[in-house]
């Protein structure tokens with residue numbers, strides 16, 4: 001069995017060498033490591049050099065990670081290094097975040113930063129990994145307006161009508177270990193066809209327990225297989241194929 005963790009914050013994990021060993025032991029053949037700010041973009045690139053052909057980097061500025069940094073410098077970093085990446089991410093919008101909840105100006109700035117990164121992706125022919133908490137519809141509409149061809153709405157747990165529009169636009173969603181218990185996430189995964197689903201861990205996010213790591217991808221896989229009523233082997237085969245095509249891994 002071959003698996004791909006399509007979204008992990010590997011640079012936020014300790015002892016990455018051991019994390020990678022444990023990932024290999026459960027059958028993970030590649031990890032897409034995402035950046036979220038300047039610091040993690042830098043360390044994500046470094047990790048991809050430490051683990052070539054295993055850790056593949058995605059660079060991006062997360063919607064809630066630019067408040068305390070020079071966002072122009074961060075965006076420049078993403079733009080200059082995007083050629084070394086398999087995707088632009090994690091980017092997006094987050095209207096539930098405390099800062100953006102209380103300020104329309106923060107939401108507006110999130111949209112600006114998101115759109116600028118969508119353009120970086122489009123101009124460089126890269127897919128995007130999108131965070132859309134509380135803002136799924138805006139995140140989708142802006143991706144469509146910017147003519148984004150390949151997008152994955154990571155950990156999708158938004159409204160089902162937005163999901164249908166997203167799927168009609170040819171976009172993907174990804175499943176996390178929250179597929180075990182989150183009602184909204186499970187509803188989305190039940191509705192989307194397996195051909196449009198990637199699997200991931202979003203590690204080190206914790207799911208009712210210790211911080212996760214890529215090896216926890218087997219939890220995502222098991223929960224998804226059960227939801228879709230297919231064998232674990234079939235869920236693994238399909239989602240790995242989806243990720244290989246999405247990120248153009250050869």
Ligand SMILES: [Zn+2]
Nearest residue numbers: 007009090202
């Ligand atoms: Zn993430």
